[in-house]
Amino acid sequence: MLYFQFYYLPxxxxxxLITGMILLTLVEVVRLYLGYVGNLKEKVPELAAFWLLSFMFQLPVLLFFLTDEGIIILPLERAVHSLYLLLLLAQIxxxxxxxxxxxxxxxxxFHMRQFGKVESLQHAGMSPVSGLPYRRSVLPMSLPRDVYH
Incomplete structure (x- = not known):
């Protein structure tokens, strides 16, 4: 659609438009990687970077593509960008x-480790992916045996 608009625009x-498309493409690649690492490995800095890139870079560029009437907005372009905006807002x-x-x-x-109530994360009952116990709460702590009976 950029091809159809290109010759009619100042x-x-x-x-x-070209800068916005390049920025959206590059940020999307970095965003997907950070979201993948932040989500699966439970890393807060990577997930926070994903959120910031989504909110600070992609959202304004996408809103510019949808709302600025100085560019020629084709109906298909409006539909695709609207769908992209909905997905981006859901991701944010x-x-x-x-x-x-x-x-x-x-x-x-962190607070439980300060009080010494947390076991080592490396014992046999831990999940290899997240380091959390399989049939217990989300915290790796020892519970009394009569809890499950």
Whole structure:
């Protein structure tokens, strides 16, 4: 669609559209990697970077593509960008909720380690992916045996 718009737009809108497309593409690659690492490995900095890139870079560029009437917005382009905006907003909300949950869990784990109530994360009953016990709560702590009976 950029091809159809390109010759009818002034020079500064051409530059803005090309820059916006390149920025969206590059940020999307980095964002996907950070979201993957932050989510699966439960790393807060990577997930926070994913959230910031989504909120600070992609959202404004996408809103520019949807709302600026100086560029020629084709109906298909409006539909695709609207769908992309909905998915991006869902990702921003989900990553915010995941970040909140992860930071609460890590804060509680930190406080419990200070009081010496947390076992080592490397014993046999731990999940190899997340380091958490299989049939227990989300915190790696020893519970009395009569809890499960």
């Amino acid at each position: 020079g500064y809108y051409r530059a803005l 909300l989900a990553s915010f909720l995941a970040l909140r949950t992860m930071t609460r869990k890590l804060t509680l784990l």
